[in-house]
Amino acid sequence: MASIRLEKLTKKFGGFTAVDALELSVDHGEFVALLGPSGCGKTTTMNMIAGMETPTTGEIYFDERSMRDVPMGRRSVGFVFQNYAIFTRMTVHGNLSFGLRARKPRPSRQDIDQEVKRVAKIVGLSTVLDRKAASLSVNDLQKVALGRSMIVKPAIFLLDEPFSNLDAAFRAYMRAELKRLQHEIGQTMIYVTHDQVEAMSMADRIAVMNRGELQQFAPPLELYTRPANMFVAGFVGSTPINFLPAEAMPPSLLRRAANGDRRQLGIRPEYLTLVPRDAPEATIRATVRLVEPLGAKDVVHLEWNDHQMRALGRPGQRPRLGDEVGVLFNPQQVLFFDDAGRATA
Amino acid sequence: MARIRLDGVTKSFGAVTALRDISLDIADGEFFAILGPPGAGKTTLLRTIVGLETPEQGDVFADEQRITDVFPGDRNLAIMFQNLALYPDKSVFGNLAFPLKRAKVPRQEIRRRVQETAEKLHIEPLLGRKPAKLSGGERQRVALGRVLVREAGALLLDEPLSALDAMLRLEMRVELKRLQREVGRTLIYVTHDQVEAMSMPDRVAVLREGALQQVDSPENIYHRPASRFVATVIGSPPMNFIPAVAEASNGHLRVVHEQFVMESTAPVTAQRLAPGAPCFVGIRPEDIQVAVGGDGLAARIYATEPLGGETVVDVRLGDRLVKLIASPALQLSIDAEIRIQFDPSRLHVFDGDGMTVLSAGGAQGVMRLESRSRSVGDTDRPVGQ
Numbered sequence A: 001m002a003s004i005r006l007e008k009l010t011k012k013f014g015g016f017t018a019v020d021a022l023e024l025s026v027d028h029g030e031f032v033a034l035l036g037p038s039g040c041g042k043t044t045t046m047n048m049i050a051g052m053e054t055p056t057t058g059e060i061y062f063d064e065r066s067m068r069d070v071p072m073g074r075r076s077v078g079f080v081f082q083n084y085a086i087f088t089r090m091t092v093h094g095n096l097s098f099g100l101r102a103r104k105p106r107p108s109r110q111d112i113d114q115e116v117k118r119v120a121k122i123v124g125l126s127t128v129l130d131r132k133a134a135s136l137s138v139n140d141l142q143k144v145a146l147g148r149s150m151i152v153k154p155a156i157f158l159l160d161e162p163f164s165n166l167d168a169a170f171r172a173y174m175r176a177e178l179k180r181l182q183h184e185i186g187q188t189m190i191y192v193t194h195d196q197v198e199a200m201s202m203a204d205r206i207a208v209m210n211r212g213e214l215q216q217f218a219p220p221l222e223l224y225t226r227p228a229n230m231f232v233a234g235f236v237g238s239t240p241i242n243f244l245p246a247e248a249m250p251p252s253l254l255r256r257a258a259n260g261d262r263r264q265l266g267i268r269p270e271y272l273t274l275v276p277r278d279a280p281e282a283t284i285r286a287t288v289r290l291v292e293p294l295g296a297k298d299v300v301h302l303e304w305n306d307h308q309m310r311a312l313g314r315p316g317q318r319p320r321l322g323d324e325v326g327v328l329f330n331p332q333q334v335l336f337f338d339d340a341g342r343a344t345a
Numbered sequence B: 001m002a003r004i005r006l007d008g009v010t011k012s013f014g015a016v017t018a019l020r021d022i023s024l025d026i027a028d029g030e031f032f033a034i035l036g037p038p039g040a041g042k043t044t045l046l047r048t049i050v051g052l053e054t055p056e057q058g059d060v061f062a063d064e065q066r067i068t069d070v071f072p073g074d075r076n077l078a079i080m081f082q083n084l085a086l087y088p089d090k091s092v093f094g095n096l097a098f099p100l101k102r103a104k105v106p107r108q109e110i111r112r113r114v115q116e117t118a119e120k121l122h123i124e125p126l127l128g129r130k131p132a133k134l135s136g137g138e139r140q141r142v143a144l145g146r147v148l149v150r151e152a153g154a155l156l157l158d159e160p161l162s163a164l165d166a167m168l169r170l171e172m173r174v175e176l177k178r179l180q181r182e183v184g185r186t187l188i189y190v191t192h193d194q195v196e197a198m199s200m201p202d203r204v205a206v207l208r209e210g211a212l213q214q215v216d217s218p219e220n221i222y223h224r225p226a227s228r229f230v231a232t233v234i235g236s237p238p239m240n241f242i243p244a245v246a247e248a249s250n251g252h253l254r255v256v257h258e259q260f261v262m263e264s265t266a267p268v269t270a271q272r273l274a275p276g277a278p279c280f281v282g283i284r285p286e287d288i289q290v291a292v293g294g295d296g297l298a299a300r301i302y303a304t305e306p307l308g309g310e311t312v313v314d315v316r317l318g319d320r321l322v323k324l325i326a327s328p329a330l331q332l333s334i335d336a337e338i339r340i341q342f343d344p345s346r347l348h349v350f351d352g353d354g355m356t357v358l359s360a361g362g363a364q365g366v367m368r369l370e371s372r373s374r375s376v377g378d379t380d381r382p383v384g385q
Helices: A042-050 A092-101 A109-123 A138-151 A168-185 A196-202 A220-225 A230-235 B042-050 B092-102 B107-120 B136-148 B166-183 B194-199 B218-223 B228-233
Strands: A004-013 A016-026 A031-035 A057-062 A077-080 A156-160 A188-193 A205-210 A213-218 A242-245 A264-267 A272-275 A284-293 A298-304 A307-313 A324-329 A335-337 B004-013 B016-026 B031-035 B057-062 B077-080 B154-158 B186-191 B203-208 B211-216 B240-249 B252-256 B260-267 B278-283 B288-290 B297-306 B311-317 B320-326 B337-342 B348-351 B356-358 B367-371
Touching: A004 A042, A016 A042, A016 A205, A016 A213, A031 A042, A031 A196, A042 A077, A042 A156, A042 A188, A077 A138, A092 A109, A092 A138, A109 A138, A109 A168, A138 A168, A168 A196, A168 B297, A168 B311, A168 B320, A188 A196, A196 A220, A196 B297, A205 A220, A205 A230, A213 A220, A213 A230, A220 B297, A230 A242, A230 A264, A230 A335, A242 A307, A272 A307, A284 A307, A284 B166, A284 B194, A298 A324, B004 B042, B016 B042, B016 B057, B016 B211, B031 B042, B031 B194, B042 B077, B042 B154, B042 B186, B077 B136, B092 B107, B092 B136, B107 B136, B107 B166, B136 B154, B136 B166, B166 B194, B186 B194, B194 B218, B203 B218, B203 B228, B211 B218, B211 B228, B228 B278, B228 B348, B240 B320, B240 B348, B288 B320, B311 B337
Parallel strands: A031 A188, A031 A205, A077 A156, A156 A188, B031 B186, B031 B203, B077 B154, B154 B186
Antiparallel strands: A004 A016, A004 A057, A205 A213, A242 A264, A264 A335, A272 A324, A284 A298, A284 A324, A298 A307, B004 B016, B004 B057, B203 B211, B240 B252, B240 B278, B252 B260, B260 B367, B278 B348, B288 B337, B297 B311, B297 B337, B311 B320, B348 B356
8 A cells, every 4th residue: 555646746748748747645545536538648647656757847755755766666556558468378367377476485376376266256257267368358358457457466556547448338347346346455546547437436536637737636526516617517427517608697596606707607417407388497498409318317408599508307208309498407506617717606 | 312121131251140130121211220249240231231241141122122232332322431531631622522523423513512511510611621630520520421412312320439539429429310310311320339329319220249139219228128138238337137036926927036026917928937947137227226214125335436416336235236326415335234125117027048028117017026035124015116
């Protein structure tokens, strides 16, 4: 186990600043996700923590010890990459045990075997231990990559988009497994992803990055309900948040924004309720433009005075295209942002 | 416009059978999706329709005309591949005009059609630009435009959104659906993404290892899947499957699990599910509730996955992990003991081979659920609400 602290960490590639004065503290045993679009600097940050990239300026501390002169091999970090490098001519057992066999002094065969079986069970490889890795499915290869880094019990576990090649059902399964695993072994984990569902569902805290800069560092639900700015608000949430110009909204909705600028109003789709057109409680009346059924729920696309918004609907009460409906805003859940996109209320 | 029909199409590549006896009838103007995991034969199916592959057996029809032996260029079908392949040295206008020029369409007509297509896709301001100066989403629109502009009888798209990032994919999903309604052209859409297959088309064909599993509306695929496989490929998180044992009671099907008994008014048909046979109870995560009172099945929280608007909760029910959807307002911590309830009318039953015996919605009979475990309250009290 180890804590990690990044102090004004900066990485420049020529004139391009990939990571800009990043400050971040990760506690012992914490699961932190670095989340952002491609090019936001999340992978560069992870590579610096691992020791694969040297910071231009700034410091990295593990347990308050500077890593400036510590080479990659001495940092006690385990990786899982997007491109798992598996020894295809070895068996699954051989791949999993590789890290243990390389250890000095070498553990006994029995200990290795026991450990391989334990990890194989966790990642779901027990039945294929004797198979050659070359014959495995993509899902199973990813499990081998995960299991292999798990088995050496590093102080810090770094994962770079480890699920991006997996199919949806297996990703859903692995999310729960990895979260549970982290809870059980209590290892410090840094997880790099562009998928907000992965970050939200697994991490204790999420560092949202954009263009090399930290946007917000907070627990998942805080990011969701109190985003620091419009970028964060828009990046998290499966059905995107609605942004509407505040000045166009009924005054009753604006009451909560007593302080600061209120240029944009943000409200998440689940806080818009569709009501009959003439319902007195309706905040606005909008036209149904499109319904996207997702199974458990519908995403209802609405148009109101040239503004587009999305609401969630129940499949049993699906409005028809072109219908005029009332839309009730939950006033408790309205967010406001200023000209620069910063949250103001 | 065209109705596309496949009749017993079979295709192999060496020892691998890519398509097994596929029969499909796609209506004129229909938005039709083909869904399946990688390697299911989706792309081969698409290539067979446009004529890039020749079936060993069976025939392809367009509007009742047999086109199995018709040259691809003469089929009046337009296909867009996963890899967009725009001409980098041509402007957007040039890219859109290219298929028309090749077809020797008169100049005036080309201009009119390119203009019209660009309007539909909201790319008129980009007509003078080269592809390198376009964003990912804009390029996607141009590629789509190049297929649209031909005014072919049917459009075939192979995973057109798979290269886009999540936000853009979401936008293009909406755009495609709107567009298809506007142009009213037959659209055949290949995807491995269940959200795309659920949200856009009129009907979905689920393909597995070259064989059709179910052809139905997205709603029916979701609520009345024909098999465990179909139940798994659509819905996120996927449906839960709980192993149980079938029993007959007065000729009706009873499904017995360690912790509950499910009774249905559906008759037991011996061939489908013999008494004593292993089976699976299927239930979607949104149809399981955390019981607030004392009643329900005992479960232990394995992990919680907050998503913001809702939380996926993984619980251990017996030796199985089950996913359910809960409100983020519920305080749930790992390893806590909770009770869960199912809505009995939302249960599915699958036989040992994964074929559907009973579907949610109660079409085959009313289902009743009872708790069996003594620790879970009165034995004869129904567990569902």
